[in-house]
Amino acid sequence: MSAIKLYRHPLSGHSHRVEVFLSLLGLDNDIIDVDLLKGAHKQPEFLQRNSLGQVPVIEDGDMTLADSNAILVYLASKYDPYRTWLPEDFTQAAQVQRFLSVAAGKVAFGPAAARLVNVFGASLDHQHAKNIAHALLTELNTHLADSSWLVGTTPTIADVANYAYIAHSPEGDISLAAYPHVRRWLTRFEALTGFVPMQNTAVGLTA
Structure with a gap:
């Protein structure tokens, strides 16, 4: 089997x-690596892979797929024979x-957006993004009080x-100090065999 190609940007949480x-x-x-700052994602060659001009994109043989969450579903469905990352149980699969959806919604408009302001200079309402982030982190901290993982008893693509973006919340001026269960969840995730970190940026609370 040939290697899967991943087109990404090193500072992209989606990637x-x-x-x-x-x-x-x-x-x-x-x-x-796709140089977003130089507009490589908007060039014809890349747009043939993703007409929306966004990373990440994977190429797996003859198959090309964009959208990070769609890619996670694809990889879990094709390459996880034990079906732990995307459970077969319909209740857990729904969870x-x-x-x-949280990742595409509250995370994107909260910690991810706040980080975009500081890392990429995005013209977004920073305070609004921080408010969304803290509301989300409060919800997740309660959810994780009695759970090691977001769904079930083992890690999933959730x-x-x-x-x-939650791990890198401080780059968007969002402190994780008040959310001990979230911090323990991040530590558990980082301890998984095969974990690779995302590049840090010295901005916000990490400056």
Whole structure:
């Protein structure tokens, strides 16, 4: 089997979801950096891979797929023979989907958006993003008080999808000090065999 190609940006949490999951699954992969600052994602060659001009994108043989959460579902469905990362149990599978929606919603508009302001200079309402982030972190801290993982008793792609931007919340001026259960969850995720970190940026509370 040839290596899966991952087109990514090293500071993209969406890209990191796929990068870390490829590693957790032990899959051979080739990482191709896309220079977002120079507009490489808007060039015709890249737009042939994703017409929306966004990273990440994977190429697995003849198959090309964009959207980080869709890629996680694809990889879990194809390459996890034990079906732990995307459970077959319909109730747990629905809960995983719920947290994929959280990653695409409250995480994207909260910690991810706040980080975008500081890391990339995005013209977003920083305080509004921080408010969303703290509301989300409060919810997750309660949810994780009696649970090691977001869904069930083992890690799933729900954890993969939500990890990066929450872990890097301080880069968006969002402290995790008040959320001990969230911090313990992050530590558990980072202890998984095959975990690879996302590049840190010295901005916000990490400056």
